Amino acid sequence: MSTSVAPTTERAPVTTGWIARFGLMYFGQHISWATPAQILLAVQVLAMYPDDKERMLAWLMGVGGLAAVIAGPLAGRFSDRTRSSFGRRRPWIVGGTVVASAMLVVAGITGSYAVLFGAWVVFQIALATSQTSVQTIPPDRVPHQQYGLISGVMGLTYTAAVVVGAALGALLPVRGAYLATALFMLLFLVPFVATYREPEGEAVPKVESRHTESGVKPTGLGRVGFNLPSFREAPDFWWVFIARLLVTMTQAIALFYLLYFLRDRVQHPDPETGVLILSAVYAVFVILTAVWSGRASDRSGKRRVFVSLSSFGVAVACLVMAFATSFTVVIGAAALLGLSWGVFQAIDQALINHVLPSAEDRAAHIGIVNLAVHIPNTAAPAIAAVLVTQAGGYPGLYAVAAALTTIGGIVVWKVRNVP
Structure with a gap:
């Protein structure tokens, strides 16, 4: 369906x-x-x-x-x-x-x-x-x-x-x-x-209904009026959720120990200034690519290829970080990360808009899919700490980050109803 x-x-x-x-x-x-x-x-x-x-x-x-x-x-x-x-x-x-x-x-x-x-x-x-x-x-x-x-x-x-x-x-x-x-x-x-002025003409939903207008049956909290779509009934929604979760987790754990990475791995003499420079480079490339990629996606009618390729771009940036020992190389990785994240952030949200399971529960489902951002940001400190101490230090951390976002870039192709 x-x-x-x-x-x-x-x-x-x-x-x-x-x-x-x-x-x-x-x-x-x-x-x-x-x-x-x-x-x-x-x-x-x-x-x-x-x-x-x-x-x-x-x-x-x-x-x-x-x-x-x-x-x-x-x-x-x-x-x-x-x-x-x-x-x-x-x-x-x-x-x-x-x-x-x-x-x-x-x-x-x-x-x-x-x-x-x-x-x-x-x-x-x-x-x-x-x-x-x-x-x-x-x-x-x-x-x-x-x-x-x-x-x-x-x-x-x-x-x-x-x-x-x-x-x-x-x-x-x-x-x-x-x-x-x-x-x-x-x-x-x-x-x-x-x-x-909000759109008119949408029917007032009935909380007691056993199904939403799209055929999605309330489950769990849905029995008290919260229509949580199941994976079987809304597979595209959940595949997009998983892809966003994986790529956002990569972003969160890759950036969490950036100051310590510059100090301990790259041996930067002023890591605080280094973080400021990297943040500026990253932000510039996000801003340069976000709107452009959104318009390009609209013109082509394609969403998945932009999300997938940008996820792989994030993975490459993480692999560069895994082996980087000079600040110049890290600046290049920050530029690639910003470029890729700008594209992902733009098209991922567009893809979410396409796969919301029902018009009557849009805001609730937006709230659910936003958990794919909140969960990584909450869990990243603990995950990053384990990877740095138990998985080979910073090379291990960035290698795992690259693997996660690569899986995210593959998972998005499971979405069937959006080109």
Whole structure:
């Protein structure tokens, strides 16, 4: 059976202005976590617990990440079932963004670890609530011929948010950086939600139904209204999930010990500056390739070949890292990794939009597939530590990373209903 849901009527293409407003909103969503997660939280925890900073920061990040993992699919489910004059998605986007922004302000002014901990957990829940609905807008509204372009814009603005977030955290005092981040999040939301009109005509789902409109039967949580598709009923969805999980896991474990890799393996005299240079090279190539590859995918009508080849590109970059002993070689690997990841990030999201099992549960299923990002980011520290200590050091770590993403590039060819 087909596991993707096409629009029942032909959709009008979205305009350049629509794309720009959506991109600004997406940028604001991601700068909100990028600034505190990269710098601010570590600075605050260091000031509070200078002798126990690693453990206290790990608890903060771990519990916050777990909260986001749980909140995403549940928030998506509520969004799918919302009917209001404000639409299905906008109440959750606006509400989540307002709460998340407020928590950033609280985190910026507190001197208490308990308050910081609570603010970060609530922030993660609110952000997951907002982001799930934001990511559901393209499959709700955008014609499939523009999926690649929109996904490329998402990849570009995500990377830009990470770079700008790091700059804010480095250049501003903690309180000022939190306030600026909260303002960016709110201001960049307004142009889109003020002008967006949600599609009309989709039927109100019945929670008690035994099947979704696509024939996917509720299982597990579906018995209480959460339609979780089985592998048999939605194989394309789950193959894309597995491919994303493997490639994202590669990315996460490859970058986690980058500072130590430069110091211990490459013998770089200033590893902190080295990381900054590599991050800049990586970001430039992601930004250069994300939108271009999305448009190329739209024109060709192909998705799988872009995802597969970019996965193999990530694998080659990891193999270069496995044998690199000079910083020049590592810069080349960072460029290839950025180029490949820019393509993967753009087309992978477009592929996800194609394979969502049902229109009535789009946001819930977006929340589920986002676990393929949250799980690697949560598990990467432990996995990377085991590989470095038990699998031959950094060559072993990067060899395993290359193997994982190669499998991901092969798995995507199991998708049958998308070219």
